[in-house]
Amino acid sequence: MLLDFHLRNRLQSGTRVFTLDVQLKSQAQRVVIAGPSGSGKSQTLKAIAGLVRPQSGHVRIDGQTLYDAASGVFLPPQARRLAYVFQDYALFAHLTVRQNIAFALARGWLNPRRRARHPAVEYWIEAFELGALAHQYPHELSGGQRQRTALARALVAEPRALLLDEPFAALDADLRQTMRAELDALQRRLQVPMVLITHDPQDVALFGDEVLHLHEGRSGRAP
Numbered sequence: 040m041l042l043d044f045h046l047r048n049r050l051q052s053g054t055r056v057f058t059l060d061v062q063l064k065s066q067a068q069r070v071v072i073a074g075p076s077g078s079g080k081s082q083t084l085k086a087i088a089g090l091v092r093p094q095s096g097h098v099r100i101d102g103q104t105l106y107d108a109a110s111g112v113f114l115p116p117q118a119r120r121l122a123y124v125f126q127d128y129a130l131f132a133h134l135t136v137r138q139n140i141a142f143a144l145a146r147g148w149l150n151p152r153r154r155a156r157h158p159a160v161e162y163w164i165e166a167f168e169l170g171a172l173a174h175q176y177p178h179e180l181s182g183g184q185r186q187r188t189a190l191a192r193a194l195v196a197e198p199r200a201l202l203l204d205e206p207f208a209a210l211d212a213d214l215r216q217t218m219r220a221e222l223d224a225l226q227r228r229l230q231v232p233m234v235l236i237t238h239d240p241q242d243v244a245l246f247g248d249e250v251l252h253l254h255e256g257r258s259g260r261a262p
């Protein structure tokens with residue numbers, strides 16, 4: 040993946056102003072955005088995804104312009120073909136595992152039907168060993184199972200890249216090791232490019248083919 044972005048944004052709440060000014064041009068398959076709490080990691084990932092619109096700059100992936108302030112281009116998130124996996128996984132509480140995964144393929148306003156079967160959904164249920172849990176609801180799942188469901192939902196729509204917001208933060212230490220190894224193996228098998236944000240040095244070591252370090256909204260490369 041050729042990821043090329045420069046994002047400038049100014050966020051104000053009351054008298055406090057946060058200025059984001061980050062840039063990267065990388066061909067790495069696995070990009071890590073690292074930095075302490077409040078350094079601008081989520082704002083950067085959301086701007087790549089199109090969930091926030093920066094004041095200026097650009098986002099290009101593999102030569103396609105997703106955002107360019109100068110020429111007024113701003114593709115909405117659904118047109119970017121990027122899958123965003125939220126820190127808390129953002130599963131729908133009233134939908135089963137199967138329906139949550141199928142939701143990524145849903146068109147229009149209706150939720151996927153409980154009994155509906157779609158080959159791509161069944162493929163990912165199988166791949167993540169969620170078959171026995173497919174009829175369960177998110178509150179009936181463990182943290183790791185919830186994460187697998189969120190990853191399956193992200194992958195079913197065949198995104199060009201996965202955007203992962205602190206994917207292991209909600210897991211306890213043991214599970215974190217397991218899921219880290221799972222994601223590592225999955226990424227190698229599928230060769231799906233990913234951008235992962237973290238403040239955990241172990242994530243940086245494992246996934247950081249390219250590391251963008253953020254500090255108070257500014258970026259710098261790994262030394």
Ligand SMILES: Nc1ncnc2c1ncn2[C@@H]1O[C@H](COP(=O)(O)OP(=O)(O)OP(=O)(O)O)[C@@H](O)[C@H]1O
Pocket residue numbers: 050051052057074075076077078079080081082083238
């Ligand atoms: N809507 C907003 N209005 C004003 N300031 C905001 C807004 N959203 C975020 N900020 C500020 O922007 C800064 C960067 O936030 P961001 O969520 O990107 O940090 P982060 O590096 O992802 O932190 P964490 O690791 O804690 O999730 C923070 O100081 C935050 O308070």
